[in-house]
Amino acid sequence: MVWEEEEAYRLSCLLCTAPTLHNTNPDELLWCADSSKLFSVSSVYKWSESSLGNVIPVAASIWNNFAPPKVQFFGWLAWLGKVKTSSFLHRIGILIGNANLVCVFCHIEVESVEHIMLNCPFVWLLWSNIIHWWGLQWVIPGSVHGLLEWWSGCVMQKLEKKIRMAIPLATLWTTWKHRNDCVFNGSQPNLEALCELVKVRVAMWFKASKLQVDFSINDLAFNLPQVKYCIRNGG
Numbered sequence: 751m752v753w754e755e756e757e758a759y760r761l762s763c764l765l766c767t768a769p770t771l772h773n774t775n776p777d778e779l780l781w782c783a784d785s786s787k788l789f790s791v792s793s794v795y796k797w798s799e800s801s802l803g804n805v806i807p808v809a810a811s812i813w814n815n816f817a818p819p820k821v822q823f824f825g826w827l828a829w830l831g832k833v834k835t836s837s838f839l840h841r842i843g844i845l846i847g848n849a850n851l852v853c854v855f856c857h858i859e860v861e862s863v864e865h866i867m868l869n870c871p872f873v874w875l876l877w878s879n880i881i882h883w884w885g886l887q888w889v890i891p892g893s894v895h896g897l898l899e900w901w902s903g904c905v906m907q908k909l910e911k912k913i914r915m916a917i918p919l920a921t922l923w924t925t926w927k928h929r930n931d932c933v934f935n936g937s938q939p940n941l942e943a944l945c946e947l948v949k950v951r952v953a954m955w956f957k958a959s960k961l962q963v964d965f966s967i968n969d970l971a972f973n974l975p976q977v978k979y980c981i982r983n984g985g
């Protein structure tokens with residue numbers, strides 16, 4: 751299987767970084783991530799931070815917002831590329847033979863995580879609407895990681911950031927729910943309803959959070975520029 755070959759390749763890469771063996775030296779345990787060769791929690795943290803690069807801010811942005819835990823978990827799966835798309839199920843041998851792997855929205859391309867979450871023309875229109883709603887312009891990133899990194903990268907006020915980081919998760923989650931509805935219940939793709947659902951979802955999560963906000967769900971979903979203005983100016 752292709753995925754097993756990928757895992758075997760990753761293992762061989764990992765083993766390449768192992769210390770060289772010498773027949774004449776006795777075996778001993780060494781912690782190579784620290785110059786003292788002694789294990790400590792802080793050295794593990796420093797090592798993971800340096801080896802993972804910008805992954806940690808993205809991971810933090812997935813978990814540190816007011817989206818419900820199941821949505822955060824889904825965002826984390828999407829970030830890791832582990833969503834159970836048709837191509838994923840085909841790759842691990844669950845969908846076999848001439849199973850239909852084509853995207854249910856555009857009926858053109860095979861359904862991969864990147865396609866169904868970002869690159870599908872239908873989903874691209876959804877993202878464009880949501881980005882415009884938040885008052886931004888963008889060039890579509892090539893991956894879910896790029897997307898989440900872009901969303902979490904902007905410096906802004908804490909409250910505004912909490913709303914902002916729930917938006918990509920709401921969009922990913924709502925897209926996937928809509929995809930399931932089309933695949934399993936025969937629903938038709940509906941862009942307008944989908945755009946509205948993402949906005950209302952973000953507004954409802956915000957209202958349900960511990961943050962005390964005076965804005966209504968209607969204000970948050972359909973009058974966002976004014977709400978953001980009030981937040982920035984302490985209103």
Ligand SMILES: [Zn+2]
Pocket residue numbers: 853854855856857858859865866870871872
């Ligand atoms: Zn598509």
